[in-house]
Amino acid sequence: MARPPPPVWRRWPMADLADVSVIMPAYNSAATITRALASIAAQEVRPKEVIVVDDGSTDDTIERIKSMAGRMNGIHLRAFTQANQGAGAARNRAIAAATGTWLAFLDSDDEWLPAKLRRSLEVSEGGGLIMSSHNLFNIGPDGTETLNDSRARWLRDPDDPYRTLFLRGFISSSTVLVRRDAVVAVGGFDATLRSAQDYELWLAVLATAGNRFETFADPLLRYTLAPEGITSRIDRKVACSLAILRRHMGVLKRLPGPVVAPLLLRSLIIHYEAVQGYRARGEWGAALLQLVLLPFRTVELLARLPFATGERPDFLARLGPAQEVPLCAA
Structure with a gap:
């Protein structure tokens, strides 16, 4: 009888890194971005690279990114700067530069729990998925932590995740692991939308992914709620x-x-x-x-x-200029 394949995390010796690019947009994130980056460095299974795109910040976000260059536990940290164009354009810039088979997303004011990438890769690779997401903890303005398990509860029809998401958006970008080729194939984020860019992109991916998507129950993100609610x-x-x-x-x-x-x-x-x-x-x-x-x-x-045709432009092809920032480990 053939042995089952080893768990995903055992396929990578500690000296190796998973074939994942982490995408992080940042705008005036000096107060939180080092914490977000530290949560990536502390992963049980580490990604091979993190790409941060500073979207025209006026604070010292870039200096905080530079301060993390030697503290990423072997992960390649890259940073770009661009004029302020919004989070969707910043994510598109990072996607275009990414080299990983998988993309994971983390906003600069959120934090992953240490098992985030290991569990996401287990579920995605083990199930032959194109995309996965999971539950999270909401962090209120006063620091109160509340379990939000609505992601897994909403997905009741695993054979038709597109229609489930179409009716009630439930996927937080910082919980997503998705194949880069699937995102590139649909054209990336629609940066012209001032709201719900992520909801629209995940719809576009799921329209082609069929049932190769799963939301699993583990709460692996600390999601910071905006003060205005x-x-x-x-x-x-x-x-x-x-x-x-x-x-x-x-x-x-x-x-x-x-x-x-x-x-x-x-x-x-x-x-x-x-x-x-x-x-x-x-x-x-x-x-x-x-x-x-x-x-x-x-x-x-x-x-x-x-x-209605459902046609979607290639937003990745519309990227404006950006500059990669040299980062030197301290």
Whole structure:
């Protein structure tokens, strides 16, 4: 009887590094980025490289990155600077420079738990997956830590993860491990979206990945909640969510299964979440306006449906200039 292959982490001697590139956008992150980088250096299975892209910071983010050059436990640390273009453009810059088979993402104010990469590689390589994600701990403004296990609970249909994500986005970028070739094939992040860029990219990847995706239950990320919480920037979120819906209803047409029903349900969810957000802020007029707009926007979506193609530009091909920063180990 053949022996099963060894666990993923045993395939790499401690002197070796996993074939993973970690992508980290940074903007005015001097207060948190050394902690985030240290959490990568402390991984049980270490990536071969970390690529940080400073997105036009005005603080000493770059100096903090330089201070970590000799403290990454053998991991190759690279840094780029560019004019401020947003997190999506910064991630695209790092993806273009990455050399790993796998991409992992960590925001500069978050932290991985030590088993993050080992478990993600076990699940992804062991299951022949294109992409995986996992649960996390939310860290509140007062430092309170709360388990958020909604990621694994939402994914109830492992045969159709695209439609599950289409209805209710649940994937935090800092929990993702994904094949680089899959991200490059769909064109990277849509940097023109001011919100939900990651949700839209994961939809694009899952549209081609089929069921080669899994969200597993381990909470392996400490995710820092923004002080303003979920009720901020509601108008921006609605506008971007509708733009994504207009694009991806064309993808739904290409995939097996219903089209109109999930389109209508997604429209309803977008407006319901907006109403709840405005109610939480006490803005009753804005909440009522969302209810009034719902039928008109839904009719507009149905009118667009016959012409929706689901085509997606190659955003990686649109990268602007950036400069790699020389880093010398101390």
